Amino acid sequence: MVLSRRNNPIILILIFIISLFITLSLYNIVLSSSSSSKRDNKAGVETKPDQTLKQWTKLNNDDLQRFNQTLKRILVPRVVDTPSHANVKNFIVNYLNNLEWTVEQDEFETNTPMGRKKFTNIVGTLNPQACKRIVLACHYDSKYFPDFDFLGATDSAVPCTMILELLRKLDPKLKQHKNQNDDITLQVIMFDGEEAFQRWTNDDSLYGSRHLAARLNSLSSRSNLCPRNVETELDRIQVLILLDLIGEASPRFCSYYSKTQKMFDHLSRIERKLNRFKLLETNRLSGTNYFSRCPFSTSEIEDDHIPFQKLGVNILHIISTPFPLNWHLEGDDGRNLHHPTINNLMKIFQIFILEELKLI
Ligand SMILES: [Zn+2]
Numbered sequence: 001m002v003l004s005r006r007n008n009p010i011i012l013i014l015i016f017i018i019s020l021f022i023t024l025s026l027y028n029i030v031l032s033s034s035s036s037s038k039r040d041n042k043a044g045v046e047t048k049p050d051q052t053l054k055q056w057t058k059l060n061n062d063d064l065q066r067f068n069q070t071l072k073r074i075l076v077p078r079v080v081d082t083p084s085h086a087n088v089k090n091f092i093v094n095y096l097n098n099l100e101w102t103v104e105q106d107e108f109e110t111n112t113p114m115g116r117k118k119f120t121n122i123v124g125t126l127n128p129q130a131c132k133r134i135v136l137a138c139h140y141d142s143k144y145f146p147d148f149d150f151l152g153a154t155d156s157a158v159p160c161t162m163i164l165e166l167l168r169k170l171d172p173k174l175k176q177h178k179n180q181n182d183d184i185t186l187q188v189i190m191f192d193g194e195e196a197f198q199r200w201t202n203d204d205s206l207y208g209s210r211h212l213a214a215r216l217n218s219l220s221s222r223s224n225l226c227p228r229n230v231e232t233e234l235d236r237i238q239v240l241i242l243l244d245l246i247g248e249a250s251p252r253f254c255s256y257y258s259k260t261q262k263m264f265d266h267l268s269r270i271e272r273k274l275n276r277f278k279l280l281e282t283n284r285l286s287g288t289n290y291f292s293r294c295p296f297s298t299s300e301i302e303d304d305h306i307p308f309q310k311l312g313v314n315i316l317h318i319i320s321t322p323f324p325l326n327w328h329l330e331g332d333d334g335r336n337l338h339h340p341t342i343n344n345l346m347k348i349f350q351i352f353i354l355e356e357l358k359l360i
Helices: 009-042 051-056 061-074 083-098 153-169 171-180 207-218 258-276 306-310 339-356
Strands: 102-112 115-125 132-139 184-191 237-244 315-319
Touching: 051 339, 061 083, 061 153, 061 339, 083 102, 083 115, 083 153, 102 207, 115 207, 132 153, 132 339, 153 171, 153 184, 153 237, 153 339, 171 184, 184 207, 184 237, 207 306, 237 258, 258 315, 258 339
Parallel strands: 132 184, 132 237, 237 315
Antiparallel strands: 102 115, 115 184
16 A cells, blocks of 8 residues: 555645644543543443453464464465465465355456566455445555565555454354344455555556456346345445554554444444453553544545445545554564554454444
């Protein structure tokens, strides 16, 4: 992904001043929210976590080991149309097949500044019959650099690993949902070719998402359980939740779209609740503050959601703002990952998906 090319030095200075202002505002918000949570407790808000919350926020040694094993398989150079890219693709496809998800590979070829390349988007669906879909998305390709092997830990090996491990952790509940619900289901899209081969332009970037959004928009709905206003496969997407640039310490995520503000608020509410019950790993007195209200948050970030957003799909863009310190640098090779942060986000997303699907 890239910040919009409309940015120039004056805008960057403005962004710096605004960021400073936001940081000071957030500091005030943290202070005031800690006093308001005390008021909440007096007003009778639950003071102890229930067993369900405890159960689904518990990450045991097995979970942590599995996460690292999966990450290890993805955290390799995976430039489009190379053998190690094919290995990662096969690993993801097998992973989803083993969970008994329905997997489609959306393959296509197109010209790039480095010649003709073959791309494959991976689309996994829990229950293909269900009309509507909550989509969890990331990109699994890594950026080509001529002078070093780029591993892209936050970009986007960790986001893709988080999605796969979330499916495994929630598997019993998701299978139950599959058998009981034909209205809505979970879908996973792992995009190929997000990165530019050379310089980011409209043509040299977002290869996979541009292809898939156009294709889904041209296909009639394949479910016979859909209401009449759902005409295309694209219409079946209730929301596309795109994870990107996640894995370093203290990320901040902003809400960019009014249509998904409620969902963003849901994430924020879960974070506050887990903080209140001390269910997150933190050594700061005020707890974590990942999902915050960011003033002036209009998205200038070009990422895989853009082709879908242009066609009217609801978007929740979970991307660290500002970008991680090692973005598109050799240092984004895993050594700067902050596992307590990743674990905390896993816990928040687990509860979020279970609650969105009404499974707890
Ligand atoms: Zn990138």
